[in-house]
Amino acid sequence: MGQIHLAEGEFIFREGKNPQIALVQAGVVRVFLSTRPGRELTLHYARVGDLIGVAPYLARNNEWNAEAVTDADVSIFTFNDLLRAAALNPELPWRIAEYVASWTTEAMRDVAHDAGHSTRTRVARHLRELSVRDAGGQLVAHISQQHLAATVGTVREVVSRELNALRADAVIETAAGSITVIDEAGLARIAAAGPGGRSG
Numbered sequence: 001m002g003q004i005h006l007a008e009g010e011f012i013f014r015e016g017k018n019p020q021i022a023l024v025q026a027g028v029v030r031v032f033l034s035t036r037p038g039r040e041l042t043l044h045y046a047r048v049g050d051l052i053g054v055a056p057y058l059a060r061n062n063e064w065n066a067e068a069v070t071d072a073d074v075s076i077f078t079f080n081d082l083l084r085a086a087a088l089n090p091e092l093p094w095r096i097a098e099y100v101a102s103w104t105t106e107a108m109r110d111v112a113h114d115a116g117h118s119t120r121t122r123v124a125r126h127l128r129e130l131s132v133r134d135a136g137g138q139l140v141a142h143i144s145q146q147h148l149a150a151t152v153g154t155v156r157e158v159v160s161r162e163l164n165a166l167r168a169d170a171v172i173e174t175a176a177g178s179i180t181v182i183d184e185a186g187l188a189r190i191a192a193a194g195p196g197g198r199s200g
Contacts, residue, residue: 002076006068008142012052012076014065019056020076024048027072028132030151032065040150043107045069045129055100069130069151070142117193122152123162124191127172131181139181148179166190 056064131139
């Protein structure tokens with residue numbers, strides 16, 4: 001097992017390379033697939049205590065990506081590390097299976113949610129997932145509009161329009177490379193909205 005620090009935008013593993021099994025110790029990591037033509041499908045946002053890479057590793061699938069969307073610290077495990085841990089704790093394999101099944105179910109639910117909802121709702125949901133609390137207690141997403149567009153699965157122009165609307169409604173404030181949530185309840189309501197509304 002080894003610990004590594006990742007700067008925002010660095011990859012733990014990426015398409016075409018063997019996936020790594022990692023435990024997130026700090027920060028936020030996005031697990032996603034690249035789609036055609038040139039879009040990205042976000043599967044999961046991993047936070048402190050989450051394991052990533054187990055599903056693609058066991059499936060021998062090298063099409064997944066895991067990217068730090070904030071500065072992050074992760075512990076990298078080999079499969080032999082997991083086997084040794086399982087020998088000491090016979091319940092571990094079942095717990096890992098439950099965990100993988102749980103987040104896979106959540107990922108599929110999120111994909112289905114995004115498919116049937118407006119771009120504004122999708123942007124709000126991803127902002128909530130991406131945000132971390134700063135020293136003052138506010139939720140801040142340290143992400144560019146281009147990068148946010150990739151996580152949502154749309155283009156920058158559409159995201160810029162939706163952010164302008166959220167800013168006009170006093171839900172967020174924007175700066176170069178960051179988005180600050182100033183109305184958490186309002187953002188939560190938009191993220192939880194039913195199908196319909198404006199889309200892009």
